[in-house]
Amino acid sequence: MEKSNPTTLTKLSDVFRFVIKDLISDGWRSLLTIISLAVVVVGYLLLASLAQAFVILTRQAQVTNNLLIVSTNTIDPMDSSLGDAVLQTAMEITPDQIQHAFPIIFRHLTIDGRIMQVRAVPLEEMPTALALTLIQGYWPDGPRQVVVSEGAAQQASWKIGSIVNIYGTNFLVTGLVRSTENAFGSLWMTYTEGQHLFGTAHGFQVGCLVLVSTANPESVRLKLLADPRISADYSVYLENVFTNDYNQSNTNLLILSGLMVLVSLLAITFGIYNATSLSLTERSFEIGTLRVIGFPLSKLRGFLFARALVLTLAAYSLGWVVSFIFINHQRTQASVDLIFLTLRLTAYSSFIGLGLAVIFAFLGVWLTSGRLAGLNPLNGSK
Amino acid sequence: MISIHQLYKTYHRGSESVEAVSGIDLEIIKGEFMVILGPSGGGKSTLLNLIGGIDHPTAGTITMNGFALETASEESLTRFRRDHIGFVFQFYNLLSSLNAIENVSMPLMAKGIAFKQAKAKAVQILTRIGLEKRLHHRPSELSGGEQQRVAIARSIISEPELILADEPTGDLDSLNAQAIIALMHELNKQMGLTFVVATHNLRLAENADRVVELRDGKIQPNHIDKTK
Known part of the structure; x- marks a missing residue:
């Protein structure tokens, strides 16, 4: 049979066809993996929307004299x-x-x-x-x-x-x-x-x-407080002290939120790693068979990446919908004293999150791929 | 076609060494139906794995059409198997989540052929061997004999030169076993495929061109050669 070169679209279509078939055959396990990853995604999106709210706060505070x-x-x-x-x-x-x-x-x-x-x-x-x-x-x-x-x-x-x-x-x-x-x-x-x-x-x-x-605000403040006409009944404050403290605490909260966002997404790496690792363990025989009949490691690795991508996309979609419903329809707000934080699901955080989720998922597969190389064709010859 | 010279394979298990294949010299001729006969543990599967490039010899050479298997890298061997060798196993080794067409298509997809094209050829082959009504069935929905037919179809779809079959009738009843033996002979005659079959089933040896007896990793002198 003459081999005609399939287009990239055809190759991708073939890969994803078999990925989806494989995930469906896994049944409940695929669904549980998707749900567990979706939980991580919801956590990320809520934290990201909180971080977005803090960004608005830090943007607004300017120092005055x-x-x-x-x-x-x-x-x-x-x-x-x-x-x-x-x-x-x-x-x-x-x-x-x-x-x-x-x-x-x-x-x-x-x-x-x-x-x-x-x-x-x-x-x-x-x-x-x-x-x-x-x-x-x-x-x-x-x-x-x-x-x-x-x-x-x-x-x-x-x-x-x-x-x-x-x-x-x-x-x-x-x-x-x-x-x-x-x-x-x-x-x-x-x-x-x-x-x-x-x-x-x-x-x-x-x-x-x-x-x-x-003028040096601190010098003026001290001069005023040195005069008993002021110090007896009044207190003098630097307005920018409040602003600086406010800025700094918002910045700290922003940094903390950012770190928590990354950590939450990193959990996707471990989720995908576990799911892939388990799959490899259970399928060492089938993978060995595929190696025997001529599938190179690169194609098998590609299949695993495609599988991780489908799982991640499904989980992210589910997580996004749940977050959207929670944030928008519940109109959740947090309040710190008089500072109201409106949680908003922005396109920016949604797409950044999707990109990072895919990257971390691929990292999870990459970490497992060492095991893939160790799966001997002999496993498939038994 | 295949030239094997002073082939050894030793397995080390802790402090023990087991010589599974010991100093084998063998020539396999294109188009012949060779049976490697012997008891369990005699080295048949090991020899087949070495010929198929699934395992590496401890010493000796295996050359197929000028390609030296013993020194080839893992990826070279994978490509070589893909292009030149088909495999049939005792327990069929089908992928449980795929149906008959998809299982048979695998070797062509390993070559980079699109599924649509591979599927067309898979249907053709499955129909030829009498499985036209089982095309969309998964292995769990097929009998043992049908599964082995699917496995044979998979082994020949990429038009290899050599088929290695390790106990192909080992998991079948006598009726199905006969049918599988007949199918393999038919493919040998009609397509000119070289078969090397490892078995302890004497019935498989009956119509073979050559029977080689392997015992304790060594070829016994009393082998049968109908080609001469």
């Missing part, structure tokens, strides 16, 4: 109460270091069933000193208007034009912003609106000192 003044001995800034005099005093102590100062009204409130931070600041400070970035809509330009953080909008399903009830009053959402501090769970209104809403009896909670670009 501001100092914050609050009443001394307060744990929650909401308990602080300041007047304009303290800002005047701070500027008198370090006139060349402070560019300007402004008040911030600060509250923790339950809005739409979620605890959020509400800040009332002068409008001109929103994009400048506070480094808020308007990503949709417009800044508040009328009464009872707010801009909200991305995360708060996602969690509460707010969009431009939504009505939000804050402290008994309805506000219109005019814009979505990306912020320097808490990326999630924050709303900003103008200082005037804050005074109307909360009254002026408790003054404002935080004084923000915007330093000149050449």
